Amino acid sequence: MPDAMPEVLAFLRSRRSRPAKSLGLPVPDEAALAPILEAGLRVPDHGKLEPWRLIILEQAALARLAALTEMRAAEMGHDAERIAKSKSQFADAALVVAVISSPVISEKVPQVEQTLSAGAVCLSLLNAAAAAGWGANWLTGWMALDAPFLQQGLALTPDEFVAGFIHIGTERAAPPERPRPDIAAKTSWMRS
Template sequence: MPAPRPEVLDFLATRRSRPVKFLAEPAPERAALRPLLERALRVPDHGKLEPWRLLVLEKPALARLAQLAETRGAERGEDPDRLAKLRAQFADPPLCVAVIASPKPSEKIPEVEQTLSAGAVCLTLVNAALAAGWGASWLTGWTAYDRPFLEQGLGLAPGEWVAGFVYIGTERAAPPERPRPDPDAVITWVSE
């Protein structure tokens, strides 16, 4: 018989990411953030390849990235309203952890499994931050894949990209609950 952890199940039943616009100062300091980062790294990692790494982006780095996103967005011909929102995505939050997908050559572990592991780091970090009482959100967007942004802004190597920008801060207000999937519409039981 398994040993149930009802408090964990209750957390998972009620967890809710917090939109970036709802996050404010303070963010966790390094001593408080470190255990959350360590927990985020406890994900499935077939072959122990560690196909990810973390960049902790503090306020000065976020201000620089906000400017670069605006510049790159204009070069790409992005809509000005979308550019303002994107700039705010980097300029406004107090802290961001960029989860970098960094696939490793492997004959046994396909790149898709390594990508899924990087995604698991993102979700685990969001859940760890929420469980610790912080607000957190996982976003991507074109900046996660744009080579000039990745190389100039984050110093990423060829083949690396952002699996997620995980924003963490103090929740200013609770967002409205959103509709959840209907389990009967997405679950199929296969008995034979």
């Protein structure tokens, strides 16, 4: 029988994201963020390609991205409500880790596996932040895939995109518990 870690399983069974709008100051400083990032990068990575990278967005960068979001959304013809909601993702944030999907040319590892690895980084960062006592939320939005936004705002290459904007901070108000998936409805067994 394997060595069980019931406390880790209990943590994973009770983990939850915290709404980004409920997160505020203080946020982890560089020293407090380092172990979260280290844990966040311990994900399945077939071929050891490391097909992802991180960009830490602090206040000045977030203000710049909020302005760029507003400008791009207006150029794209979004309505005022959608512009305000998109802009607030950066304007109201205190610390965001942008997880960049950065695929590597490989004959052995398909791009979809590399993209899934970047998604695993997002979830791993959420779990690490929660384990360190911080609230965290994984957001995307149209900005995660908009080429002009990505190039102007984050200096990404044409083959890169944002797998997730991971907001981390101090939780100001706990949201109510939400219904969880029905395991029986989402699980099937193939025994032959």
